[in-house]
Amino acid sequence: MLVNAASLTDITPDGGDYETVRRVIETITNDYRDQPSLETIAARLGQSPTQLQKVFTRWAGLSPKAFLQAVTLDHAKRLLGQERLPLLETALEVGLSGPGRLHDLFVTHEAMSPGEWKARGEGLTIRYGFHPSPFGLALVMITERGLAGLAFADAGEEKPCFEDMAGRWPNARYVEDSAATAPYASRIFDPEKWSGEQPLRVVLIGTDFQVRVWESLLKIPLGRAVTYSDLAHDIGQPSASRAVGAAVGRNPISFVVPCHRALGKSGALTGYHWGLTRKRAMLGWEAAQIS
């Protein structure tokens, strides 16, 4: 991990940088054809180039230029390329008990029973809170069993974001409790705290098919990517790539269940529930964590 602790404590407590970063990424991806210089971008955002450069680098650990390179098709293909098959064969010793090993952030998970799923959250108490994160405001939702939801919103968009999530388990009781959710937020977004000793507890609430897809996603290590059809193969339904896409899109715990590491077969970023720009940001941020 090249990102040092100081830079992380800079970004994580107040996620203000993300707004700037988001606009930079957006600008560049919209106008990549005319290769805008740092200067032009800075001018458009009403900031000085040096200032912009600094904020961006603090956020990603990567210069804007290097970052962009990390999110190109080329790079995406490389993420996909390396040893196609072995990747998903990595053991996932989860079961419903013992701590399993999972990608970079160690996670234990359990699935909800079908009964609980049918009840659509009936009898479940979900506590939630908004917290700043490197990717904008993060909405964290937890139950007694562990983390159940993670979503993102830009400033001012909290309400639709919450409703999006709450609509998935309409019968649950929702309690605002950011004191309870805060520890989760800080765990998740600080790579320094990713360790196997204290795995993050996660509870997957979804249909059987969805849960299988999400479990597959959890097997993708940091800095790697797979295609929707890889995932389809992994769950034993090679032709169901489209259905897989839909299931990936319904992932309630984005980032932790790394749905941003699922790409189209061409390496193109096909879609993202919380905005394609955010998907780029995550991939670029991760690229910086590895190097």
Add this chain to the structure above:
DNA sequence: CTACAGTGATGGC
């Protein structure tokens, strides 16, 4: 680039 077909899970009716 667009169009279309084949695809499987899901949710509303």
Add this chain to the structure above:
DNA sequence: GCCATCACTGTAG
């Protein structure tokens, strides 16, 4: 059940 809707993919013009 039926039908529309997808964060898909391959083929054709």
